[in-house]
Amino acid sequence: MVLIRLPHDLQFEPLIAYSQVLLLEAGENENIDYDIPGVSTKEYRPILWNYRTERNGFSCLSRPSGSCEVRTGKVLGGSSVTNDMKYTRGSKADYDGWHKGALGSLDWKYENLLEYFKHSEDNGDYDVLLNSHYHARSGEMHVQRFKHIDRYIEVFQAAFSEMGLRTMDINTNVPEAVVNHQFTVFNNTRMSTNTAFVKPVKHRKNLVIMTGATVTKIVIDKQEKTVEGVLYEFEKGKERRAFVKREIILTAGAINNVRLLHLSGIGPNADIKKYNITPIINLPVGNNYQDQVTIGGLAFALNDVPPVTENQVINDFKTWFENRSGPLASRGINQVSAFLQLYEHVNAPDVELALEGNYIRSDKFMLTNVSVHTAEETNMPLSYYNLVNIYPILLRPKSKGKVMLNRRNPKYGRPVIQANFLKESEDLDTLVDSIDIALQLLDTKEMKKTEVKFAPLDLFPCDRLSNRDQWNCIARHYTKALSNPIGTCRMGENSTESVVDFQLRLHGVEGLRIIDASVMPTHVRGGLLAATMMIAEKGAKMIIKDWKENKGHYYSRR
Template sequence: MDKKSGHYIYSNKSYDVSREWFSLTLLMVFASCSADLFSKATRTKADERDLRNSVFDFIIVGGGTAGCIIANRLSAVHDWKVLVLEAGDEENIDYQIPGVPTKDYRPILWNYRTEKNGFSCLSRPGGSCEVRTGKVLGGSSVTNDMKYTRGHKIDYDGWHNSGAMESLEWKFSNLIDMFKASEDNGDYDTLINSFFHTRGGEMRVQRFKHVDRYMEVFEAAFSEMGLRTHDLNTNIAEAVVNHQFTISNNTRVSTNSAFLKPVKHRKNLTVLTGVTVTKIMINTQEKSVDGVMYEIEKGKERPAYAKRETILTGGAINNVKLLHLSGIGPKLDLKKHNITTIVDLPVGLNYQDQVTTGGLSFAIADAASVSENQIINDFKTWFQNRSGPLASKGIGQISAFIQLYENFNAPDIELSLEGNFIRSDKFMLTNISVNVAEETTMPLSYYNLVNLYPILLRPKSKGKVTLNKRNPKLGRPVIQANFLKESEDLDTLVDSIDIALQLLDTKEMKRAEIKLASIDLFPCDRLRNRDQWNCIARHYTKAMSNPIGTCRMGGNSTDSVVDFKLRVHGIDGLRIADASVMPSHVRGNIYAPTMMIAEKASRMILKDWKENIGSYNNR
């Protein structure tokens, strides 16, 4: 036995014996649990074959942003059988068109809502905010805005716990290679800085070639305000950014298309879609995970067994639901649902999401009208040669990052732009509601309205996720987000709006005759100045759908769920490897950081289970 790891070390020869022993043991256990099905008298070779086919080395729960990368890396070891279980389906080519707003296509989304509270989302439907994450192979890498922003050095250095040596591995200087492991950067002016960027990875990263007139106007206006164009991914505090995106040949590249599709032919890799994992099977005596139960259709469940590890990559909301249903979580919360606690951990606490507010929109007076025939022809153009207006994201390619306070040499706010086309013959861009201004009915490339979203990059407010009270297994998890509960968050948002409004005073905006749109801001319309924007932020709060933190990593089981190797405290054979392990937000979206976490988790797993001489640890 390896005293350090607590695992038995087998030679290559004895490893095959151990595998047979493991399968035989599972067969015996399963037979004892289901004697009527697998008794000596009735057991057939087909039964035994089905059982053997349900045994894997690794089970990955969630084929999303992180799950696709980990599946690629682990299945590269030919001796390892890897199973990926995904609730969604394969992505469609329509989702790969840059101008198509996939974040609004509900069939490929987990459409969650936050709980109603008294300090945010007040004028949203039901007094709650939507949280939309991807429910499709590739997860949110299929539905997000594709921006490749890593965050700032100080974000990752803040994850380091000076009392835990293993946390040093999460300092930025030790993570840069994990970012570069996947990267294939296609912009030569960015590649000049070889410390931060590289080529040769699976994920293509580059800017769109298409730049329209209003992109140039807004970029010049930000420059008038003193911002300069920089590569944000080099730890810059302030910049106006023409973003890099995860695209290739003007086509969205998800982690599914970059990592999973190219290796689906591997015989040791099994990918099941349209299945929902309902429970983690835990040996309560040994505090170890045997595998999972998953539902292939309503009421019909099957087991899958993991000889080495079960890896959760379902995200900050779905991971919580599965862990709680399996008896891993806060004892008091589980007791409310009559669930026996196997491991008492703060699963579901520390929920964080970046937030913004609606209500700040700019009207473009001379925007060209768009006909139905034009849109149809533009779709044909994209499908034929990947060009035309749909081969871009329009004004959404530009944003500004601003440092409001002197505490850190890093940005506090992103001023993100998003175009929308309002049919002027119906609304005349006058007194339209915030919801209408945000409702995307056309591809992103066409717009006569620009919504400016001041994004709070490092929110102080925290919430929690718990099981549905009425139907824990089938109901949507309860998300008590607590957006803007901390007054500092509201102050930061409103301070950033004051800066955004300075755009109207620039020569570029005046020359282009871009003005503040006439938006119906009820019930805040009678207020003025800062009081009005305080009201707007509380009423028209908008979640960025970048949830993190519910399975945070740390050095102990009191305030964290996983250790710095992403292993769940107090239980063997269970690891979590996605944005849910992040202790705090980074100054950007969570797409690139989640890919980094997946790369790092893969290397940790390979190191834990594969010896240099080619033998393996076995649980």
């Protein structure tokens, strides 16, 4: 988003010429196909930035090209259109960990952030609202549980309870729980940040939204170190420009922020010079890359699921479109997960055991083992499943990586992501420790009663190993990125270790803020949506405060 004054030498529509806010989005507007809860959007490439990590010797070894996919939203509303819609905030310990003694970081302690979580929240479950210290109503983003509960949701919840986990609200800073998740939905329809925040104000005369517009460069006055504007493209190779009157708000995410800043001369001088780009500001842009990871290969087969017919699917779609109900008004078994505290060093979970259903034709089980890829590939709505993938999610990875420009084509090529997943042995140990707990589900009375079995997946090349050695091998070969990247523009006190200050302003440049998950120093123990909305709420308040104090003129830090 850019606050602009426009150049006199370019022709624009009259509305744009008088606008104060210009929002540039590389993707297109979302449509109703993405709003159906039971339909997975994670595979729909037109609305995704489809990136891959670099090959290494310790993760993603049996994935295509020996690397992991990282997919983030390329659509108005970003990854809130393509994610799983779970509303999980993370733990108090996560946010308190961002405070390193610097005075400015005190505002980022959890007790000072709770109001920003609550400001945008419109919670629709009254039992959750009873704990009003953590939750609120009347915000723009509606969250609630799905009403549609199938048999196996109850079975898995009961099995986790049998193992000693209590059903609790994970957003109240509990270290362990089995969770019947709340989702960002309204009337059983996906509610993206576009739906919640942008659509209600899109008709304002001082706002112009341009989709299909990719920002290619931030123009900076090299002498004054102030932002002048941006260059952007509607068509490849045809650039336009917009001048900035006050400031640019950069929200392109942990990967695309790096590409844009590096192309603009902002980043490590040594890296930028490699691409014949003139360095302007020397900052560690691109360092500190982190993403949550999980592994494939752990799945349970359900015994007595009847075949799904074409007519059944058609009728269920009709039911959703007509009255927003039925199986497609849910996420199936994805509605349940368990948060586990494996170690006692922090009062917070270390791993989430996330469940995801998949429907596989039964003859495949009878003919041969099913590959990990087939077990994960979504071909049907999530509401239909005869296989349950158990994904142990590493909530707070220790391994860190780096993002850089593409070597052959810096401007248009995919950024280079050296993710370093599982480079730290502690990350591997945490994942494998959680698998031992997940396998205990099969020993519960509930699972035995319903005849849930371990699925016979083809685990080559780990099939000849056993016990912990086998799971170590599986984790290395079938690593899976959650596509929740953070950290590449981390906030901090100085320009040596961070990119933005605690007011989210870029070190050394006036007129540029970054307000998205890339500013997070470390991961939170949950998804990114709730945390990113909190950062946006806090960032908006910072902007208003600065502008009021400076009577509409841009602040100066000189």
